[in-house]
Amino acid sequence: MAGLTLLEVLEEENILEKVKEDQEFMRKALNKMHRRYSLIGDVRGVGLLWGVELVTDRITKEKATSEAEEIMYECLKQGLSFKVSKGNVLQLSPPLTITREELEKALEILNEAFLKTNAIA
Template identity: 45%
Template structure:
């Protein structure tokens, strides 16, 4: 059975999602983020695959695009560097960055998050993130 308070909360949530057009916003901002990640994939061999729908995106990091060897250390280092720059980012399956911002994220906040991810990626590729950080970072 349902609890009346829980049902009221669920209905209020659905109302906000519809009222603020969050599904459409997610689609539009997700397309923007996917385009940015695909651009990064053209420039950085570490990105093996980009996939997602709306604002739920996975960015697969690999040490070799042909063998699709997972890049665990690089994913952990990237998440650590992003955290240092003010962005909470996680990864799963040893090397897939999990991009799932809140649906109410502004375009400016999304742009900043994407900038931080790219800056962190460059720092990892250029060796600016030491192996010592691996002791403090764990993925899902």
């Protein structure tokens, strides 16, 4: 790959098509979690950049900051690292080259962390 530009690599490796497929996979998985866990107030994303807003009440939208921290640390124990912004938004941004198996494992770890916080609606 010596001498190739980034755009050429992205094109040769079909990264754009892969990201589109991964985006749909993440959308379905995160929306399923949104329906299952009352702690999730909103899910927004494009490509492989996603935000999962945690709230103590979906109507008042009160930030669930301690719960966000608890979920983040639970995920870290299992090897999943992400950033929390605004105190209550889980920022998920895996690398574009993540495999489907790795993506499934990451979402499984996140789901297990929600289960441990008793966030079921």
